[in-house]
Amino acid sequence: xxxxxxxxxxxxxxxxxxxxxxxxxxxxxxxxxxxxxxxxxxxxxxxxxxxxxxxxxxxxxxxxxxxxxxxxxxxxxxxxxxxxxxxxxxxxxxxxxxxxxxxxxxxxxxxxxxxxxxxxxxxxxxxxxxxxxxxxxxxxxxxxxxxxxxxxxxxxxxxxxxxxxxxxxxxxxxxxxxxxxxxxxxxxxxxxxxxxxxxxxxxxxxxxxxxxxxxxxxxxxxxxxxxxxxxxxxxxxxxxxxxxxxxxxxxxxxxxxxxxxxxxxxxxxxxxxxxxxxxxxxxxxxxxxxxxxxxxxxxxxxxxxxxxxxxxxxxxxxxxxxxxxxxx
Amino acid sequence: xxxxxxxxxxxxxxxxxxxxxxxxxxxxxxxxxxxxxxxxxxxxxxxxxxxxxxxxxxxxxxxxxxxxxxxxxxxxxxxxxxxxxxxxxxxxxxxxxxxxxxxxxxxxxxxxxxxxxxxxxxxxxxxxxxxxxxxxxxxxxxxxxxxxxxxxxxxxxxxxxxxxxxxxxxxxxxxxxxxxxxxxxxxxxxxxxxxxxxxxxxxxxxxxxxxxxxxxxxxxxxxxxxxxxxxxxxxxxxxxxxxxxxxxxxxxxxxxxxxxxxxxxxxxxxxxxxxxxxxxxxxxxxxxxxxxxxxxxxxxxxxxxxxxxxxxxxxxxxxxxxxxxxxx
Numbered sequence: 001x002x003x004x005x006x007x008x009x010x011x012x013x014x015x016x017x018x019x020x021x022x023x024x025x026x027x028x029x030x031x032x033x034x035x036x037x038x039x040x041x042x043x044x045x046x047x048x049x050x051x052x053x054x055x056x057x058x059x060x061x062x063x064x065x066x067x068x069x070x071x072x073x074x075x076x077x078x079x080x081x082x083x084x085x086x087x088x089x090x091x092x093x094x095x096x097x098x099x100x101x102x103x104x105x106x107x108x109x110x111x112x113x114x115x116x117x118x119x120x121x122x123x124x125x126x127x128x129x130x131x132x133x134x135x136x137x138x139x140x141x142x143x144x145x146x147x148x149x150x151x152x153x154x155x156x157x158x159x160x161x162x163x164x165x166x167x168x169x170x171x172x173x174x175x176x177x178x179x180x181x182x183x184x185x186x187x188x189x190x191x192x193x194x195x196x197x198x199x200x201x202x203x204x205x206x207x208x209x210x211x212x213x214x215x216x217x218x219x220x221x222x223x224x225x226x227x228x229x230x231x232x233x234x235x236x237x238x239x240x241x242x243x244x245x246x247x248x249x250x251x252x253x254x255x256x257x258x259x260x261x262x263x264x265x266x267x268x269x270x271x272x273x274x275x276x277x278x279x280x281x282x283x284x285x286x287x288x289x290x291x292x293x294x295x296x297x298x299x300x301x302x303x304x305x306x307x308x309x310x311x312x313x314x315x316x317x318x319x320x321x322x323x324x325x326x327x328x
Numbered sequence: 329x330x331x332x333x334x335x336x337x338x339x340x341x342x343x344x345x346x347x348x349x350x351x352x353x354x355x356x357x358x359x360x361x362x363x364x365x366x367x368x369x370x371x372x373x374x375x376x377x378x379x380x381x382x383x384x385x386x387x388x389x390x391x392x393x394x395x396x397x398x399x400x401x402x403x404x405x406x407x408x409x410x411x412x413x414x415x416x417x418x419x420x421x422x423x424x425x426x427x428x429x430x431x432x433x434x435x436x437x438x439x440x441x442x443x444x445x446x447x448x449x450x451x452x453x454x455x456x457x458x459x460x461x462x463x464x465x466x467x468x469x470x471x472x473x474x475x476x477x478x479x480x481x482x483x484x485x486x487x488x489x490x491x492x493x494x495x496x497x498x499x500x501x502x503x504x505x506x507x508x509x510x511x512x513x514x515x516x517x518x519x520x521x522x523x524x525x526x527x528x529x530x531x532x533x534x535x536x537x538x539x540x541x542x543x544x545x546x547x548x549x550x551x552x553x554x555x556x557x558x559x560x561x562x563x564x565x566x567x568x569x570x571x572x573x574x575x576x577x578x579x580x581x582x583x584x585x586x587x588x589x590x591x592x593x594x595x596x597x598x599x600x601x602x603x604x605x606x607x608x609x610x611x612x613x614x615x616x617x618x619x620x621x622x623x624x625x626x627x628x629x630x631x632x633x634x635x636x637x638x639x640x641x642x643x644x645x646x647x648x649x650x651x652x653x654x655x656x
Contacts, residue, residue: 147509212563228556231556235560243571246599256595267582
């Protein structure tokens with residue numbers, strides 16, 4: 001039986017979506033118990049709307065709430081009875097096998113690093129993100145946790161991303177690439193050049209990648225600093241709306257009839273499925289001494305359920321032991 | 329009369345496209361004379377295919393050719409009789425008012441900085457690039473010239489980009505923004521935080537921008553380091569092909585008939601017009617003591633012509649005097 005703590009006050013639609021997601025997970029899977037952390041009476045009221053196997057959802061009171069815009073370090077320090085601090089604290093003590101949340105990413109990163117601590121040998125914990133490509137989902141790492149990086153950190157991002165892509169995303173031999181301004185190994189800043197040399201120790205390192213290699217899926221793991229990763233992450237999320245706007249302009253200009261316009265829009269929406277962040281079940285903090293995942297604020301119940309499953313997968317695959325062995 | 333030197337051996341389609349572009353420019357505009365630099369007999373042969381007003385196209389022999397993949401610094405040093413070195417040398421001596429090329433960007437940057445020198449007060453010359461948004465073209469600066477930046481450099485990129493957007497792109501009061509991981513001024517690396525403070529001296533600085541603000545056109549000038557800018561530039565160029573591939577997958581899956589599939593593809597292609605780099609007439613090196621522009625290797629004759637016009641516009645607007653006054 002795997003026990004996963006679920007932040008019932010995280011995201012834009014709480015407590016509904018976290019509660020529904022936990023209920024979906026325990027109903028679908030006999031080996032999972034969910035521990036909902038949040039203001040007990042409020043969560044209980046929401047939970048009463050659902051059916052689930054007795055004892056497979058546990059409530060853990062955490063009356064304080066961390067807002068989406070609160071300063072991460074302050075929030076973690078000043079709200080010890082928040083769902084994030086309570087949930088991660090339970091995990092740190094071994095009471096649960098992992099923690100998932102659709103809450104404030106900064107607060108989750110700060111709390112995960114502070115409460116769980118770093119894995120042996122890891123310089124800095126990192127956050128990875130799934131990235132849509134024409135060949136399926138890739139992994140971009142770091143996605144905004146580390147804005148100033150050293151070559152050794154980029155190397156470790158590659159090592160951790162490789163293990164996650166292989167064991168959790170199921171890519172047998174992930175192609176790990178380093179985002180850079182040119183393909184040749186002598187291209188880039190001093191940091192990127194040194195990182196390239198270090199990454200060559202990974203047998204499946206495929207070298208430098210350029211901006212054009214991301215959407216075309218030239219790698220499975222895209223290694224970069226947190227500024228580049230964060231800008232690309234949000235840029236990617238903005239593509240569907242921007243393209244829809246440009247296309248609507250053309251539809252209007254050509255005065256297409258309703259039927260044809262509707263067809264075009266529905267095709268475009270289907271083509272953009274890989275860009276839908278709500279489909280994906282959260283992304284991991286890697287390098288922390290535990291299992292901690294964060295989902296988009298807009299996570300649906302299915303996204304929360306998938307995030308719980310990913311946390312279980314991470315715990316079962318002993319990903320952290322493998323990371324410690326690989327960075328040693 | 330404005331005299332512009334045109335690299336007749338630059339780009340993927342030389343001497344045809346540079347020669348055609350120069351011919352288009354002098355035929356369309358009585359105030360322009362073009363000086364074609366390259367192997368004289370080869371250029372003369374190409375030129376004989378065209379009609380143009382006598383004396384308005386001049387040949388300047390430059391028998392050495394710098395390849396697209398040559399090491400920039402080496403190429404400039406070892407090939408003093410190349411079209412790039414000869415053309416920029418003429419400009420430095422005052423024989424022409426500007427130089428344009430669709431050749432090796434790295435070699436052009438190195439040669440422009442080395443032969444023309446820096447403008448007074450400019451820390452580092454930079455390369456800007458046009459960027460498509462739903463509101464029209466924006467300017468991204470730096471696009472790959474400076475991979476390691478200081479806050480003062482980012483500030484100067486903002487100042488130079490602002491002047492270029494206003495005087496050459498014709499945007500009355502350009503909105504200048506700093507690409508970052510969050511909107512709040514305390515977000516980002518130490519370099520970005522300090523750059524934010526410096527940029528506040530620009531009355532039209534609108535603050536930090538996130539990745540989602542680029543395609544949506546939340547600014548006219550996007551200030552960033554050369555790694556971020558270069559990755560975003562090439563990422564942007566890759567969007568049309570990636571989206572076409574995703575859409576073709578949906579068209580196939582839904583078994584659309586030829587007529588409907590053709591309609592969708594043609595709409596998409598029209599929507600992607602802003603992403604067509606061949607339409608845009610080159611981008612400037614800013615901060616060098618002269619007018620030097622570079623176009624995409626695949627530049628069409630019309631793109632070369634537009635690049636010549638932009639060089640004329642830069643020379644006529646005294647952009648460099650304004651930059652010197654603004655960074656002083």
